[in-house]
Each structure stands twice: as structure tokens, then as C-alpha cells.
Amino acid sequence: MLLLxxxxxxxxxxxxxxxxxxxxxxxxxxxxxxxxxVHEGRRGYSGYLLHExxxxxxxxxxxxxxxxVIGGIAAGLLIGLVPTVRTLLGPxxxxxxxxxPLAYFSLLIIWFGIDEPPKIWLLFIxxxxxxxxxTAEAVRGVHEDYLNAARSLGARRWQLPYRIVLPSALPxxxxxxxxxxxxxxxxxxxxETVNGVPGxxxxxxxxxxxxxxxxxxxxxxxxxxxxxxxxxxxxxxxxLLVPWRGRA
Amino acid sequence: xxxxxxxxxxxxxxxxxTGVSLTYGARGGLLRPRGTRVAALRDIDLEIGxxxxxxxxGPSGCGKSTLLRLxxxxxxxxxxxxxxxxxxxxxxxPDRGVVFQQPRLFPWLSVRRNxxxxxxxAGLPAARRRERAMELLGLVGLADVAGQRPYELSGGxxxxxxxxxxxxxxxxxxxxxxxxxxxDALTRERLQEELRRIWQATGKTVLFVxxxxxxxxxxxxxxxxxxxxPGRIVLDQPSELxxxxxxxxxxxYPALRETIATAVRRSASDDPGQDxxxxxxxxxxxxx
Ligand SMILES: Nc1ncnc2c1ncn2[C@@H]1O[C@H](COP(=O)(O)OP(=O)(O)OP(=O)(O)O)[C@@H](O)[C@H]1O
Ligand SMILES: [Mg+2]
Numbered sequence: 009m010l011l012l013x014x015x016x017x018x019x020x021x022x023x024x025x026x027x028x029x030x031x032x033x034x035x036x037x038x039x040x041x042x043x044x045x046v047h048e049g050r051r052g053y054s055g056y057l058l059h060e061x062x063x064x065x066x067x068x069x070x071x072x073x074x075x076x077v078i079g080g081i082a083a084g085l086l087i088g089l090v091p092t093v094r095t096l097l098g099p100x101x102x103x104x105x106x107x108x109p110l111a112y113f114s115l116l117i118i119w120f121g122i123d124e125p126p127k128i129w130l131l132f133i134x135x136x137x138x139x140x141x142x143t144a145e146a147v148r149g150v151h152e153d154y155l156n157a158a159r160s161l162g163a164r165r166w167q168l169p170y171r172i173v174l175p176s177a178l179p180x181x182x183x184x185x186x187x188x189x190x191x192x193x194x195x196x197x198x199x200e201t202v203n204g205v206p207g208x209x210x211x212x213x214x215x216x217x218x219x220x221x222x223x224x225x226x227x228x229x230x231x232x233x234x235x236x237x238x239x240x241x242x243x244x245x246x247x248l249l250v251p252w253r254g255r256a
Numbered sequence: 257x258x259x260x261x262x263x264x265x266x267x268x269x270x271x272x273x274t275g276v277s278l279t280y281g282a283r284g285g286l287l288r289p290r291g292t293r294v295a296a297l298r299d300i301d302l303e304i305g306x307x308x309x310x311x312x313x314g315p316s317g318c319g320k321s322t323l324l325r326l327x328x329x330x331x332x333x334x335x336x337x338x339x340x341x342x343x344x345x346x347x348x349x350p351d352r353g354v355v356f357q358q359p360r361l362f363p364w365l366s367v368r369r370n371x372x373x374x375x376x377x378a379g380l381p382a383a384r385r386r387e388r389a390m391e392l393l394g395l396v397g398l399a400d401v402a403g404q405r406p407y408e409l410s411g412g413x414x415x416x417x418x419x420x421x422x423x424x425x426x427x428x429x430x431x432x433x434x435x436x437x438x439x440d441a442l443t444r445e446r447l448q449e450e451l452r453r454i455w456q457a458t459g460k461t462v463l464f465v466x467x468x469x470x471x472x473x474x475x476x477x478x479x480x481x482x483x484x485x486p487g488r489i490v491l492d493q494p495s496e497l498x499x500x501x502x503x504x505x506x507x508x509y510p511a512l513r514e515t516i517a518t519a520v521r522r523s524a525s526d527d528p529g530q531d532x533x534x535x536x537x538x539x540x541x542x543x544x
Binding site: 153161167172178252 | 363374405406422425
């Protein structure tokens with residue numbers, strides 16, 4: 009990390025490329041303060057402070073991922089449990105998964121306008137398939153003796169999905185959720201290319217338009233760092249919820 | 257406690273098998289995509305009286321687990337019929353408690369909640385569930401690890417927890433697949449005694465698989481020995497020893513032990529008259 013920073017600093021200091029291509033670390037650092045404060049009557053960047061951009065983006069990621077996770081678990085359960093649904097929905101999920109988000113974003117904008125709805129829809133559609141696929145696989149992989157044991161202990165057939173299938177699929181479902189949040193992260197910048205301010209993606213987009221490379225890099229760093237933080241948090245949740253992972 | 261006569265008379269059959277065979281891979285598609293057909297059981301006729309303690313012995317891979325799983329209702333037999341208390345078996349149910357060869361505890365539940373599972377399904381209120389679970393965990397010597405997760409327990413402890421879980425809903429029939437195999441001699445002896453006591457006190461019907469001849473003699477009011485795969489009954493030996501105050505010192509013990517041991521030895525060795533590879537393609541090989 010430090011080494012990388014040193015190389016960056018050296019490259020920038022050597023002025024091999026103009027400032028527009030490779031801004032100095034100091035410039036990015038300075039932008040961190042400028043975008044985080046009110047200065048000369050101007051508030052942050054494009055009228056919003058850095059953390060406001062970030063929070064709005066995180067809110068979109070959170071909402072899109074939440075819907076994606078709920079929809080993904082429901083779809084995954086159905087795909088994994090009901091053979092007819094598997095043949096119908098399975099290929100559809102794969103189809104959607106292979107589409108690049110930007111491709112259907114245009115369609116979403118036509119349908120839902122340029123405000124929040126298309127952005128949330130985009131993140132939802134991007135986040136759902138990983139969860140659905142992971143859940144479906146895990147559901148089909150549930151050891152039949154767990155089901156047998158439960159039935160011998162008096163569980164009814166309809167109680168199995170909630171009592172046995174879901175909890176025993178939980179480790180894989182959580183992995184799916186981590187992937188989904190990652191996908192939502194990579195998609196949010198695309199979602200914010202249209203009317204994305206406030207939002208980190210919108211900020212990067214505006215900065216690009218005015219050749220403010222230091223702001224672009226700052227945006228990238230902020231997204232990466234917050235993503236790292238959130239994944240660490242999800243891993244913590246994972247250890248809390250499925251401590252038996254790899255041991256049972 | 258049932259008298260020997262009551263148990264041995266087979267007045268009411270708790271479990272009845274007629275012409276039961278099971279060939280794995282016979283139903284191509286569902287179990288496996290039509291690969292090797294393995295005949296695990298052939299033509300089993302068996303009538304088990306209510307309150308009996310039936311011990312099943314036989315060489316590894318002869319179909320003992322398969323037999324229990326069929327009675328448990330986990331899969332239908334390829335041919336034949338199985339009835340429990342007069343009604344044909346259509347699936348698993350809480351009237352038949354199962355202790356699997358592997359513990360198969362639910363890893364997402366604590367040990368206590370595993371034991372409580374059947375009680376929860378039966379709709380018992382939380383306080384009563386907890387009380388009964390703790391009582392059973394005390395019985396198998398696990399009261400101090402009630403709050404831990406199954407993966408934190410040793411194999412033998414897991415198996416004991418699984419026994420407590422199967423006992424909790426008080427099933428009329430207990431299907432136990434080598435439940436004491438993973439235990440040390442002392443714990444094993446204690447649990448054998450405990451199981452004998454429970455069986456005597458409750459009049460449950462127990463079907464019990466073991467590789468230990470001594471365990472069979474100590475526990476069984478009836479011991480059956482299966483041949484090599486596909487399993488057929490080669491010895492069906494009734495016994496009154498489990499009704500004695502101490503079966504180990506019963507005068508009939510050595511002779512009974514010898515009878516069973518001989519049958520086990522003979523079934524394990526490749527007796528040409530009995531041998532059948534069981535992997536015939538037609539499934540109707542009558543060379544034996
Ligand atoms: N799911 C399965 N699919 C195919 N063959 C199976 C399956 N389960 C068991 N078998 C075969 O059926 C035969 C009987 O198996 P089973 O588990 O009933 O033996 P067992 O008597 O319980 O042996 P052990 O004493 O080792 O537990 C074995 O030869 C095994 O190869
Ligand atoms: Mg077995």
C-alpha cells in the first residue's frame with residue numbers, strides 16, 4: 009500500500025505525464041479536504057459534501073442489494089425446490105446475469121425516468137442473480153438426511169424450507185450476498201452516470217467532464233475503501249451467522 | 257415392563273416387512289442416472305412384535321442401514337411392502353425415531369435446540385421443551401455442553417446428542433443405526449444400560465444395528481444376522497436375556513453369544529452357498 013503510494017508520488021513528481029493524466033497524491037489529498045468542507049462559499053463538490061455523495065451512493069447500493077437479496081433468496085428457493093420453476097426461471101436468471109447492466113439501464117430509464125427508480129431497479133437486477141444462483145445451488149445441495157431427520161422428528165413437508173433448507177443453505181446464501189453487494193458496488197457508478205448527483209458516481213462523472221482527474225481518483229479511492237469496509241463487515245456477519253461453515 | 261411372553265408372542269406386529277427387496281439404481285433418474293445397480297436387500301420377510309428389541313447384525317455393506325432407512329420411510333422398497341402398526345409406510349414420521357449412523361445434528365442449532373427440535377414440531381411450549389431437553393441431555397451426559405454447537409463436540413458426544421434428539425418426541429419405535437459405535441467402552445456400557453432401562457420402562461419397539469455380538473446378546477430380545485449383500489436373514493434368534501436382572505451373568509449368555517458369533521462369522525466369510533455379488537445386471541440371478 010505504502011509502496012504503491014510511493015510509486016504514484018514518484019511518477020507524478022517526475023512529470024512524465026501531464027497533471028491531467030496523473031495528478032500528484034497531494035492534489036488528491038487536497039481534494040479530499042475541499043470536497044469535504046465548505047470553502048469560498050462553495051459546498052463540497054457540485055453542492056454536496058463528499059460524505060453526502062458517499063452516503064447517497066451507499067443508500068442506493070443498500071436498497072438495491074436489499075431488494076436483490078430478498079428477490080434472490082425467494083427465486084433461489086423456488087428454483088431449487090420446484091423442478092418446473094427451475095426449468096422456467098433458471099435460464100432466465102442466467103440470461104439476465106450475462107447482460108451488462110449498462111445495456112438494460114437505457115431501457116430502465118425509458119420506463120422509469122431519470123430519478124431514483126431506474127437506479128434502484130438497475131442495482132436490484134444486477135444484485136439478484138448471484139443470490140438466486142447461490143441459493144438455488146445450496147438448496148439442491150442440502151443433505152437429504154437433514155430433511156429425513158426433520159421429518160422423523162415430526163416436521164411437515166411445508167415446514168422444511170424454513171426449518172431446514174434455508175438454514176442449511178445459509179453459508180452459500182451469505183457468500184451470494186457478498187457477491188451481490190460487490191456487483192451492486194460496481195454497478196452504482198453506471199447507475200449514477202445519469203442524473204447521479206448527489207452520488208459518488210455522479211461526482212466522478214462531473215469531474216471527468218471538467219478534467220478534474222484528482223477528483224476522479226478521489227472518487228475511486230472512496231468507493232474502493234468503503235467497499236472494502238463493507239465486505240469486512242459482511243464477513244464479520246458471516247462468522248456470526250454461520251460459525252459452522254467448513255466444520256459440519 | 258413387558259413380560260417375556262408378551263414380547264416374544266408377536267401378538268401385535270409393530271413392523272411387518274413382506275418380500276422386501278431394495279436395489280439401488282433400479283429407478284434410473286431419481287436416485288442416480290442409471291448407473292450400477294446394487295442389490296442391497298433381497299426378499300426380507302420380517303415381523304417385529306410391539307415392544308421387541310430387535311438387534312440386526314451382519315457384515316459391512318450387507319444392507320443393515322438400508323433396512324432401517326426403508327422402515328423409517330426415507331425411500332420406498334423396490335419390491336415388497338412395509339407396514340408399521342398395520343398401516344403401510346409412505347414416508348418418515350414422528351412415530352419412528354431415527355438415530356443415524358452419522359450423527360446428522362443440525363449445525364445451525366445449539367445442542368439443546370437440536371434435542372428440542374422434535375418437541376417444537378409437536379407444539380410443546382418453550383419451558384416444557386427446555387426442561388425435557390435438559391433432562392435427556394443429562395441422561396446422555398451432555399448437560400454441560402447444551403449451549404454449544406454440534407461442531408464443537410467430539411464424534412461420540414455428537415452421537416449421544418443425536419440419541420437424545422431421537423428420544424425427545426418419545427417415538428413408539430426407535431430405529432438406531434450403530435448408535436454406540438463411536439463411544440468409549442465405559443460410556444457405551446452406561447448407555448446400553450440406560451437404553452435397556454428406557455426400553456423396559458416405556459415398552460418401545462427398538463430396531464438396533466450393531467457390529468458387536470456382545471451388545472447384541474446384551475440388548476436383543478431377538479437377534480437377526482444378515483448375509484453378505486444382498487442381505488438375507490441367515491439367523492433369527494429369540495432371547496430372554498434382556499429381561500434378566502443382569503444379562504451378562506445369565507447362564508445362557510455364553511451359548512447364545514456363540515450361536516450368534518458363529519452365524520456372523522459364517523455370513524462374513526465367502527460361503528459359496530450364500531455368496532452373491534449382488535451386482536448382476538438382471539437383478540434376478542438365482543445362483544444361490
Ligand atoms: N445411496 C446408495 N446408492 C447406491 N448404493 C448404495 C447406497 N447406499 C448404500 N448402497 C449400497 O448398498 C449396500 C448396503 O449398504 P448399507 O449402508 O445398508 O450397508 P450396512 O449394512 O449398513 O453397512 P455398514 O455396516 O458398513 O454400515 C452397500 O453395498 C452399498 O454399497
Ligand atoms: Mg450402515
